[in-house]
Amino acid sequence: MTRIVLGNARIVLPNDVVHGHVTAEGGWITSIDTGRKLPVGAIDFAGDFLMPGLVDLHSDHLEKHIMPRAGVYWHALSAAVSYDAQVISSGITTMFDSFGLVGEEFDSDRNGALGRMLQGMEEAAIEGLLRADHFIHLRCEIIEADIVERFATLQEHPRLKLVSLMDHTPGQRTFPDSNKWKMHQKRRTGASDAELDAILAARQEARDQYAIRNRRAISKICQEKGIVVASHDDTTLDHVLEAKELGNRISEFPTTRLAATEARRRDVQIVMGAPNLVRGGSHIGNLSASECARASLLDVLASDYIPASLLHAAFLLNGETIGWTLPQAVATVTSSPAACVGLDDRGEIVLGKRADLLRVRLHNRLPVIRSVWRAGNLVY
Structure with a gap:
C-alpha cells in the first residue's frame, strides 16, 4: 500500500490555511497534522502550498x-x-x-x-x-x-x-x-x-x-x-x-x-x-x-x-x-x-477524501505547479 507524507507545507483546508503535514495511504488522506516539524521520510514542501487537485x-x-x-x-x-x-x-x-x-x-x-x-x-x-x-x-x-x-x-x-x-x-x-x-x-x-x-x-x-x-x-x-x-x-x-x-x-x-x-x-x-x-x-x-x-x-x-x-x-x-x-x-x-x-x-483536504494533491509555489504572484499526486500517486 502506497504511503506518502507531505510536510512543511501551507495546507489549504476547507476553511483555513495551516502549516503542517498530510499523510495519505492507499490513495486516501489518513491524517492532517499541524506544526513545523518535518516528519521522518516526509517530502519537504519548503513552505509551498499543499492544495486539493x-x-x-x-x-x-x-x-x-x-x-x-x-x-x-x-x-x-x-x-x-x-x-x-x-x-x-x-x-x-x-x-x-x-x-x-x-x-x-x-x-x-x-x-x-x-x-x-x-x-x-x-x-x-x-x-x-x-x-x-x-x-x-x-x-x-x-x-x-x-x-x-x-x-x-x-x-x-x-x-x-x-x-x-x-x-x-x-x-x-x-x-x-x-x-x-x-x-x-x-x-x-x-x-x-x-x-x-x-x-x-x-x-x-x-x-x-x-x-x-x-x-x-x-x-x-x-x-x-x-x-x-x-x-x-x-x-x-x-x-x-x-x-x-x-x-x-x-x-x-x-x-x-x-x-x-x-x-x-x-x-x-x-x-x-x-x-x-x-x-x-x-x-x-x-x-x-x-x-x-x-x-x-x-x-x-x-x-x-x-x-x-x-x-x-x-x-x-x-x-x-x-x-x-x-x-x-x-x-x-x-x-x-x-x-x-x-x-x-475529492476536492478537499479532509480525512477520508481522495489524495488528489498539488504542490504550488507562488512566483511573482503567479501560482506554479511543482508536483501533482492523483490518488496518492505522483503523476507530475
Whole structure:
C-alpha cells in the first residue's frame, strides 16, 4: 500500500490555511497534522502550498490537440496523451472533457473531431496512459434537427456525467447583437456578408423549429438517467426560469448580471470562465467573472479553453482586487465543481477524501505547479 507524507507545507483546508503535514495511504488522506516539524521520510514542501487537485467541469481544449488547424486532424492517441499532459501539469486531477455534439450542417469540422476525440481518449484510458481522471461533458447544440438522436448514441457512456444545452443562434444569448456575431465570424472564418446572412437566417429558422423541443427532450433523458444538466449563456430571466423548470442545476457562463442574480435566487450553481477572470473580462464583451465574484455571484470556475487559467484565476480571487480568502477561492476550482456533479470523494483536504494533491509555489504572484499526486500517486 502506497504511503506518502507531505510536510512543511501551507495546507489549504476547507476553511483555513495551516502549516503542517498530510499523510495519505492507499490513495486516501489518513491524517492532517499541524506544526513545523518535518516528519521522518516526509517530502519537504519548503513552505509551498499543499492544495486539493483541481476539478474542471468544462474544457474544450482537446479540440486544439485533435484539430490544430481547421480541417487538419491529428493522430487521436497522440492528441489525447499530449492533452492529458497539459491538463495534469496545470494541476487538474479531474477533468470533464467537453465534447461538442453538433449536426453535420452546423459545424462539420467540430463534428468530425468528435469521433476522433472519443477514440483517442478511450484508447489512452484503456492503455493506462492518462494521468488525470477524465469524464465527459457533452455540449449539445439544441437547434440541430437531429441532436436528440445524436445524443442517444452517447447517453449510456459510462463516463458521461454532465450535459450542457447550448443555443448559439445569433441575436440572443452569446451574441445578442447579430452584427457583432457577423464581425466575429468574419475575423474567424473570412466569410462574406452574403454567406453570413444566409447562415444567420438558417440558424434562426432552425431555432424556431427545434430549440424548445430538443431542450426539453434532452433534459428529460438526463433527469431519468441522473446526468447533471447545465444551461449555457443564460441572458434573461426567462432563460433561467426555463432551465430551472427543466431541472438544470448549473448556469454555465451567464452573459448578464440579471441572469446570474436570478440563478443565485433559485439556487442554481453559477459557473464562469477562468480565462474571463485572468484576462479581466469576456473576450466578446459579456458579463465579467470578476464582477460576479465581487457580487457573490460565482460558485465555480472552469478553464474553458486554457487549462492553465484555472489555478491562476483562483489565486486572483484571493488577490487585493476581489479579496476572497484563499480557501474560498480554491473551493471554486476544487470542492464546488466536485459537488456540482456528485463527486463527493475529492476536492478537499479532509480525512477520508481522495489524495488528489498539488504542490504550488507562488512566483511573482503567479501560482506554479511543482508536483501533482492523483490518488496518492505522483503523476507530475
